[in-house]
Amino acid sequence: MRVLLIEDDTILGAAVRDHIVGDNHSVDWVGRLDRAAEHLDSAAYDLVLLDLMLPDGRGIAFLRDLRRKGCVTPVIILTALDQISDRIEGLNAGADDYMTKPFDLAELSARLNAVARRYSGNPNPLVEIGCLQIDLAARTVMKDGRLIDLTAREWALFEAFVQRPGQVMSKAQLEDRLYAFGAEVESNTIEVHVSRLRKKLGPDVVHTVRGIGYRLGSAR
Secondary structure (H helix, E strand, C coil): CEEEEECCCHHHHHHHHHHHHHCCCEEEEECCHHHHHHHHHHCCCCEEEECCEECCEEHHHHHHHHHHCCCCCCEEEEECCCCHHHHHHHHHCCCCEEEECCCCHHHHHHHHHHHHHHHCCCCCCEEEECCEEEECCCCEEEECCEEECCCHHHHHHHHHHHCCCCCCECHHHHHHHHCCCCCCCCCCHHHHHHHHHHHHHCCCCEEEECCCEEEECCCC
16 A cells, blocks of 8 residues: 655654555655645545644645645544544544544554445455455455465565456556655566566466556466
């Protein structure tokens, strides 16, 4: 999953970023709303983590503007504003969840994944594809009852397919799931990881759509 973190507190921002990266997600971190707008115009994000009090404005106004423009990217608000009226305002502005500071990083991970599953159309973290049993919350894959060891990038790629069954994803879209801005992207990275997924999970688990990209197949 590719996440945009909008947080001006450098200590908290670093902690959240490192925790999410540790969960095998890609994170771009900015401390201003103008920089956040530039990132959203430049890349496709799976989720936004939004502070409400930024140096150049209020996150609520930024969120309302996103929704007015038709942006449907899920947003979780992270803020010190803990009044019921603040929560109501945030949710009514279009937030999908609202967490008050200080918060537990493990709970943030759980909420982040729950929101992502809802947007993928299946809130159930347990998915079966052929002989594969997938737990999106635990980030595990079983094949015929045997745990399959996937690297962080293999899991990130596989998760992208599982969350979009039947949808063809381009190489560029898949690269966005693996890399944050500034990271080096090797030309054959996606091909290498797709090949490894096929070896570990089955030759038909990822189908190549010639000239377009890849989509989730079946496993046997």
